[in-house]
Amino acid sequence: xxxxxxxxxxxxxxxxxxWTLWYTKPAVDKSETWSDLLRxxxxxxxxxxxxxxxxxxxxxxxxxxxxxxxxxxxxxxxEWEDPANSKGGKWSFHIRSKSSDIDELWLRxxxxxxxxxxxxxxxxxxxxxxxIRKGTSKFALWTxxxxxxxxxxxxxxxxxxxxxxxxxxxxxxxxHSSTGKYVQATITL
Amino acid sequence: xxxYTVDELFHLKPTESxxxxxxxxxxxxxxxKVKQIQALKEEEFNAHGGHFNR
Ligand SMILES: [Zn+2]
Ligand SMILES: [Zn+2]
Numbered sequence: 001x002x003x004x005x006x007x008x009x010x011x012x013x014x015x016x017x018x019w020t021l022w023y024t025k026p027a028v029d030k031s032e033t034w035s036d037l038l039r040x041x042x043x044x045x046x047x048x049x050x051x052x053x054x055x056x057x058x059x060x061x062x063x064x065x066x067x068x069x070x071x072x073x074x075x076x077x078x079e080w081e082d083p084a085n086s087k088g089g090k091w092s093f094h095i096r097s098k099s100s101d102i103d104e105l106w107l108r109x110x111x112x113x114x115x116x117x118x119x120x121x122x123x124x125x126x127x128x129x130x131x132i133r134k135g136t137s138k139f140a141l142w143t144x145x146x147x148x149x150x151x152x153x154x155x156x157x158x159x160x161x162x163x164x165x166x167x168x169x170x171x172x173x174x175x176h177s178s179t180g181k182y183v184q185a186t187i188t189l
Numbered sequence: 190x191x192x193y194t195v196d197e198l199f200h201l202k203p204t205e206s207x208x209x210x211x212x213x214x215x216x217x218x219x220x221x222k223v224k225q226i227q228a229l230k231e232e233e234f235n236a237h238g239g240h241f242n243r
Contacts, residue, residue, distance in 0.1 A: 013201055016191040025219065028226045042211035047198060052207035057216065064223045108195060115193035123190070162195075 013047040016116045017073045021053060026066035038078070050114060059103045063132045071110060072127030080176035084126055089146035089175035091156050093163055097137045105163050106130050109139060112162040124148070124155050139163060146175035149187065156189045
């Protein structure tokens with residue numbers, strides 16, 4: 001048809017990777033398992049598709065408590081068990097859930113991640129997560145490796161700029177291998 | 190590697206809302222439902238003086 005032909009002429013700006021938006025739904029009854037709660041919502045590989053999604057999903061301040069948004073590269077699942085994540089870790093920043101900045105900071109974090117401006121050379125970033133909780137919510141930037149201190153420090157420094165953090169605000173890097181046992185930050189910025 | 194600065198990405202934001210490849214209405218409806226259930230639970234909790242009466 002004329003309509004679908006004309007849409008082919010729209011200029012779309014390709015992203016470096018395909019990305020998938022995942023949502024963790026809060027459990028509302030006990031029968032729900034983890035695989036019922038964590039679900040891919042949709043994927044995108046152009047700037048225009050990204051904006052279309054953003055315009056059609058609730059902003060962070062509209063999400064119920066115990067929700068997570070995850071945006072991960074290619075077909076990486078947003079779980080530390082995924083082979084792409086298993087040798088990695090995450091930079092985390094905690095923010096008061098009442099903060100009016102969460103919507104804006106989440107958008108900035110997404111734009112920095114999908115625009116690939118957090119890394120200098122090849123990409124260390126697997127994905128980014130926003131966890132909405134009562135009291136304190138959390139931003140987390142997931143990396144593919146946990147042992148390249150110099151690269152991770154660069155990534156963390158950039159992540160702080162993206163989140164507009166000052167020297168007094170602290171972010172921590174924790175390898176996934178230490179999560180659940182003795183959670184210990186290996187780098188703090 | 191294809192890169193875009195945050196500013197470039199903002200400039201590429203379309204002025205009109207574009208269609209998406211998933212059921213956005215269903216997604217929003219699920220979220221609204223969860224919020225309603227959470228609000229009801231909260232209300233019940235508060236009605237019992239801050240504890241659940243089982
Ligand atoms: Zn808003
Ligand atoms: Zn500008």
